[in-house]
Amino acid sequence: MSEPVIKTEKLTKRFGDFIAADALSFDVMPGEIFGFLGANGAGKTTAMRMLCGLSKPTSGEATVAGYDVYRETDLIKKNIGYMSQKFSLYEDLTVVENIRFYAGIYGLTDKAIREKSEALLDQLGMTHEAKKLVSELPLGWKQKLSFSVAVIHQPKVVFLDEPTGGVDPVTRRQFWDLIYDASDKGMTVFVTTHYMDEAEYCNRVSIMVDGRIDALDSPQNLKKQFSVHSMDEVFYQLARGAKRTAD
């Protein structure tokens, strides 16, 4: 089996006395869709920000795409895509202008940018909206566009922080089609979510409680382990023990 694309060993982040992420150790394999679950305030976003090189860990080890999270954040950034819970495209630019900008700063050539833009608009069925301002698009479309832009440079790993929050079920389904598509192309998908039906779509799922990872396995095995029928119930059993209040 190949090397893990994300590898963490006792990865910890403290803010003063508060331990946001407590000795996280896990591996993610190439092409895997890795679900990262947990109640609000459990530490998911903190962990993800450390892996993206946005936040320096307090202690522990981690590599992403083979690069160290302390010293090689610039190399990590070349090899990952990121989509945060805050919508991060420029609302005052049009759809194509956003695509061109992000493709450009990832170093794609003019030719590649043209081809990618066309293919992407085609895939999203947004050819007619190409010249519309992003602020005029419905939320679901924005999220799909945002994802496509985050993977435009074919990164090794793409981090998605609650990508489908507030999106209708149909669009969510379409969004997951995009995720599967990316995974088929060999990209590793690291995704946080609050929707348990989405957790079922993942290859493996980890559940964070109070900054620790309390469970990590495939959805089937987790259901077996807790002898329940749905991920919902798995989540309840674990999250009920949480001491931290949600933010």
Next chain:
Amino acid sequence: MRTLKFLLQKEFLQIFRNKTLLRSILIAPLMQLIILPWAANYEVKNISLAIVDNDHSGYSQKLATKIFSSGYFKPAGAGLSYREAEKLIESDQADIILEIPPGFERNLVREGQQKLFIAANAINGTKALVGSGYLGGIITGFNSEIRLQWITPPRFNPAPVIEITASNWYNPLMNYKVFMVPGILVMLVTMIGSMMCALNIVKEKEIGTIEQINVTPIRKYHFILGKLIPFWVIGMVVFTLGLVIAWLLYGIVPLGNIGLLYAFLAVYLLAVLGIGLLISTYSTTQQQAMSLSFFFIMIFNLMSGLFTPIESMPGWAQVITQFNPLSYFISVMRMVVLKGSEFSDISHSLLVVSVFAVVLNGWAILNYRKTS
């Protein structure tokens, strides 16, 4: 380089798409340049003068006529008693009282001397001082006129008189606007540069796009250059429009080399944008950036020599003005525009402003972090 191209393209698209912003960048400062110089005027005019004439003689009439024909004074009431004149001062309808005592003409002719009384409302010290000064000058003039009438001058004047001839260099008509317009233009360029730059970056923090930028391989200096260059260009454009207005509306054409002005402006804008950048690194919301900018801009404006001469500030305040980039550019503008100063005259200021530019931008770059 390619990264920078995409960053600049994005910034300019956003700036040109935001019509409100464009208006406040281009039109607002020009309106201010059209309006402000008329208001920021220290020439004291229209002083309300209450004359209490207790003499009602030909001389007292003559004196009053001479005072009001000078153009600086306007009468506040007529045929007043001293008590009434005092009331006018209390109700702010008069600025100065001139009391002509009874027997003014008679004593002047018989005894060759007479005293007048001036009382000024000194709440506005400048107005009181300058007004009394004008009044004193007019009365002295009146005095020499009547001396000429009454006294046959002897062959040698027994009382030596020093006569003064003044010549006003660089601004011969002493037009206040010629003095203010270049300074106000500097103030506007400074405000636009620092505030727009700070607000623009903080806006990206607020809406979260900066986080997206931070996970891309964009380097710190790319991002910062991508923000500096557009506002540097805008500063240049605003300054040019300002010069055109100064020429069309106020007839001010720089005596010195325009190229020299632009060279100084180029460096100065870097310093000003550095301030904006620095403010943005210390603020997380546009509101914070706004209040910080206001704080600095108020101090910069009031301690720049724009409205009040730096030389008359107390020592500690003069020290502060040395750390104010605005004060350097205002003095350079006035020197080059009004006096036609050359490179050697402004080289010191240029050096100081360059140091500001390097220090402020260096500080901002150090303080801007992609990783927390």
